[in-house]
Amino acid sequence: MYGLGMVRGMGVTFKNLVLPSRQFAVQYPNRKISLLELARENDTNAISFAVNNPIQAIKALTGFAEVPVRLDQHSRFRGEEFAWYEQRCTGCASCAKFCPLGIIKIVTDTSGKYEQDGGKYDIEVFDIDIGRCMFCGLCVQACPYDALHMGSGFEEGVYSRNDLVIDIERLKAAPKKPSTWYRPQIESQNFDPQSGDTREYLDVGRHERPSQDQQVDRWANR
């Protein structure tokens, strides 16, 4: 009314300028740090810090000192690298069958000699092409042995598109930080993939391995 609505809008903008709870931006991946903050982190005051570490102080004053920033991320985040446990994987290729895009390639046992019935296949090729992956998690949902889990990172950028295919050596060697998406057993352990530690293959399964008697009960005495 008569220009008062516009003034009210200006009040809203001013409120957002002033209140710190409305400032939402997070600087990523590095945050600029000032001299006072650096000194406070080292539990000294600014002057003694500047005297002891002159180079860092000059960098902070000219605006070139940075600290890395870790974003808040839920443990269920569907990340880009996959956590694959070769001790659990049997080569059944359910994940490959269930992927909507068909980006998982599994080749097993081309030598033709099989283990005894009920054993695992010898997996020779296990490629996941994360250049075309949409991280939907259907492969993780399909895995009956809890061998494949979603990862928790998002910084898998490389300089060549061919490097985006994760091969079996990389999957075996990577530190395993599985996301708790569709894995309630890992979530009940309160595992946070961002905390830096990993999970071993014995801890990620849904069931306990049944004892010999239970196996006999289940299969032989049906």
Next chain:
Amino acid sequence: MSFDQLYNLLDRFVPESIDWIVFTVTALILSLAVINAMVLCTALYTWFERRMLGRFQSRIGPNRWGPFGLLQPIADVIKLLVKEDVIPVVADKAVFTLAPVVLLVPALVVFIVIPFGEQSFLGKLNVGVLFILGVTGVNTLAIIMGGWASRNKYALFGAMRGAAMLISYEVPMALSLIGVIILAGSISLADIVSSQGIFYILVQPLAFLVFMAAASAEMSRAPFDMIESESELGAGYHTEYSGIKYAIFQLAEFMAPLVTAAVATVVFLGGTKGIDPIPGQVWFLLKAFSVVFVLLWVRATWPRLRVDQIMGFAWKGLFPLSVINFFVVAVEMFALQEPDGTVTNQSMMIMVGINWVVMVVSIVVIATVLGQGKLQHKLPPQPSSLANMAASEGD
């Protein structure tokens, strides 16, 4: 330090016959000082604007280069300098190159007559307001030059509209300043400053509002930045410009708020008048800074008006308001002035009372005439008889 003082200082070292050298050297020194100071201030203002707009929008502005991002304007200039300077083949080269300069020079020239202290750089110029109004009218020419020289149908289209807007808003701007001139009794800026017993923003609030609105439109800042939104569909007048010519356009555009702030401070906010221990120049800077902040705040908040609404607002809104202000002040001056032509502070207090009431009443009246009634936002919903869900809930 004004031109005369510097001239007299240097004149002692030089024999009489080559006085013109002293004149030239003084002029060069002053120009250098003013241009450097203003360009640096504009660079600082671009940094301030980007950081402040960021904070208004709950994000951080540029903060990568230098402490708090202070070297960002330098990075911008370097980027624009190394770009290729493209001139269209069919363009009119001389006019094309001159257009940015024609936009920049008036903005720089205005600062010579602003009184920072007792007198301005040019001494006690006694036609200050007229000088400012005349010089700032040149930006219309620069826009038309830019649009014409580009030989681009859409640039010309946009430039013509911009020119129409700029010409329409000169009238309310001049009329609002006339109200102040009547009260001060002189068109010299130094006299206007010294005659402000009570700051004129309090004595003539209507003139202040009209001046700020008209000046925002002259600078084509929000909510009147229709010239830039032309690039949604048509093209702005500076489409064909790249590299350093574009940088000069941007420089002139960002210098405009500083010019407006300086003029508004002198005319309405009392210039260098202030409480004593703090020097007058610091008060001037504080007042100009607050005007700049308000302009920035407005830019962050309001959307832009449509072309026909802008023209309607100028001729049907601001022009009547400025004429009303002019008449009311003239009648008050006639009734309240002392025999020697000045106005005492008590009379100004009476004027404060009358003018605020006049402002509220006239804004209400003009707004109603302009169609305030159509801008209702709480209209009752009108359910139509088609597709009534209440009927289908039975089954």
Next chain:
Amino acid sequence: MAIKTEPITINMGPQHPSTHGVFRLRVTFDGEVVVDVEPVFGYLHRGTEKLAEERTYVQIVTLTDRLDYTASMSNNLAYVRSVEKLGGIEVPERARYLRVICAELQRIASHFISIGFMLQELGAFGTPLMYCFRERERILDLFEMLCGARITLSYMRPGGLIQDAPEDFWPALSILMESMPEYIDDLEGLVTSNEIVLARTRDVGIISPELAVNGSVTGPMLRASGVQWDLRKANPYEVYDRLEFDVPIGYQGDTYDRYLVRVQEMRESLRIIEQCVEQIPEGPIQSEAPFFVRPPVGDVYDSIEAPKGELGFYLVSDGGISPYRCKIRAPSFINLTLLKDMLVGWKLADLVVIFGSTDVVLGEVDR
């Protein structure tokens, strides 16, 4: 003496800051006034319906995420409801309530995008847009808690949801519910009573109720014209018949009414979520539907009230693990029927604002 003028045709090309995606509009102007409009779209066509014929029913959920990519939960919901109707699959109660919570949260997020971009096109230099996106981030953080992703969610499966909400979801949801009304009030204070917004959007782009119904328009565009039609009340699905909420309608169907209807819908969504949080029972989150669902031979059409309108899936099954045909009734595409009627006769600057208020997402239009 009349000046001879001639209309010009301008191409608002596929890449354009104001066209909400890759949408091409050939506009003919006579001076300032729009005389003719010809939309050209298809730049984002990815063959979703054909791809759906080669995927299993659970894999199609990932395809439906990407239809209206600003409202992924609603797309999922419409699709899995169709599959459940076709296959006769039961859904437990807890899953139904959680689905409604997700759909309403997604409605708020989608309306934030719509309002933010409409104001960006009015020229408000990004401030309302940034506020809307800031609030939407909080909702996307909740979605990350539920299913690990923010925008392309694939959270629903035929038979329920894929995973129950974690423990820290409910406190976070209640924090959001407490603070959201204040943010919507802020946004309204910035926009609703602003005279410049009113001057630009009042009486602009009016659609009469008859025209809207004849043009098969649904969603907030229809309700802004005054037609009371919301599928949540007309054919209640999930648990909407147990919830109390109002359906806002508008005064005359102009651009401002569409904005106002969307803001009021956001407030009603908050009411719905509150009631769901009170009423939600414990229980399983998914009925045991098999991976490779094989519905019996037949066809079904089911639709929900998505944020943009009525989103429906027509599925034809031949008894196998993939559908024989999957046809998507996309609301943004059908709402574009009235584009010419809405735009002709208005000025250049109004064109962008009216188009923004129709809230078109090209992922849905082109599929």
